[in-house]
Amino acid sequence: MKPTNSLERVLAVLEVFSEERLEWTPEDLMRELGYSRPTLYRYLKILKDAGFLMSTRYSGVTLGPKVVEMDYLTRRSDPLVLHGVPYLKELTAAYSCTAMVLRWYGNKILCVASESSTKNPISSYPRGRPMPLGRGAIARSIMALLPRPRLVPLIERNLADLRSVGLGDTAADVLKSLKKVRKAGFAVAYGEVTPGAVGIAAPVFDDRHYPNASVCVTIAGTLVTGAQIDEIGAEVRRVALQISANQATVRQKSDA
Amino acid sequence: MKPTNSLERVLAVLEVFSEERLEWTPEDLMRELGYSRPTLYRYLKILKDAGFLMSTRYSGVTLGPKVVEMDYLTRRSDPLVLHGVPYLKELTAAYSCTAMVLRWYGNKILCVASESSTKNPISSYPRGRPMPLGRGAIARSIMALLPRPRLVPLIERNLADLRSVGLGDTAADVLKSLKKVRKAGFAVAYGEVTPGAVGIAAPVFDDRHYPNASVCVTIAGTLVTGAQIDEIGAEVRRVALQISANQATVRQKSDA
């Protein structure tokens, strides 16, 4: 994980920005990354010139406008967004809810698209904000499909959370619970992420039948009965499988 | 502009992605960038591991999820977004319009925040999509405040566009028109970017009184009279100056 060459070291500068620390002074960056002064400034210059960073007088260094530009491009190229949004609209048309597609990458869950048909959508996880792994239907819908060797360490690392939402006391118990989720084809969570909200999620697969995303509907708990949840679950599952199928389709190459 | 060292060469890989070309094959990247095969694959590995790129089976290489994550952070750290959005809400509450804040960087204009109070907002320039320089109130509101040496080459490069919207036939004429904009404090454009839409924009300044952004209200041409446009212009100008002032404020450092 530690940068071994100068190319990774430049990129490592971008890695230190987080929700907890959005702004850095050069001095702090030197300390954090262990780079010498000239080296750090060299890196900063390159990253600023490319627009990845910008520095304001009073707040040190922050992420820059190139990031914004690239995110726009991502929205136009990400197959999950392109194929997902139409289905999300279907779901929000059918139910008064928030519907999202979330990508699973590097042990993180990241919302990439969301639609809403409620007045005040209760989305504390908008596009780009990583979600917790131990709680919520989304995480579970994906974990249930991961191969064992990948799954077990994940469970162990999040056992406290998993236990607190009632998935089981030991790793073995959790595995059993996840097996049920796998069988059902979708996961349900009652107020695990947002109090009062029910989450219903189903996994999306890549062309190797490996889960790489999840479709989730979040709906106010007061609006649904158990039977309706099953109905929505089936719908969410259908949508997730549709998106999976579209993803695996060979698409037209852009004009040569 | 051409990469001179390996650090810039890695980043140059990210630069080739554009709205016209969202996906690249390694083969094409080699050709485009002139890198040898092992070198390119080395770069790709690093960029993929960091999440800046991802490769899908059928579409070659595209921008990756780390970009999405960083854009989220940008939305939470960009002073223009943080200070701008409340004012945009003011504007959209007062008029049935779309209100935006756009950053000026590297000869580009980039929307960073937008709010809308119309049914079907006509925004062909959402967050992250660079706008044309030669047309529209936004570009003009900023250009009018640029120092001459910076401005003149810009005008020359976009003279065709500038002429077509009636700013003047020669560079000197355009300069004269811009001087008027500068005096007025805001720029107005009738259907230059979107047919039927009036754009009203005023510049935002950094702490050096250099324009670094613009506030723009877009409103249906049928909804406003000349007098109202002046009124809105004054409001937009006020908001732009407010944002300028907030930007220049020393902010609390995040807890040490």
Place this chain on the structure above:
DNA sequence: TCAAAAATCTCATAATGAGAGATTTTGTTG
């Protein structure tokens, strides 16, 4: 199962990043 394409590895060589310390630039104070 096998052939073609894609990606990775090996290794000698030259290129080029690293960093200590000096220097310049920028911002802030009386």
Place this chain on the structure above:
DNA sequence: CAACAAAATCTCTCATTATGAGATTTTTGA
């Protein structure tokens, strides 16, 4: 406005390390 302090850049040598031709391995598609 001057003089100081802090921030950023420059210089230059040295050793590290990125490079690419070609071979090799892995993956993909038939």
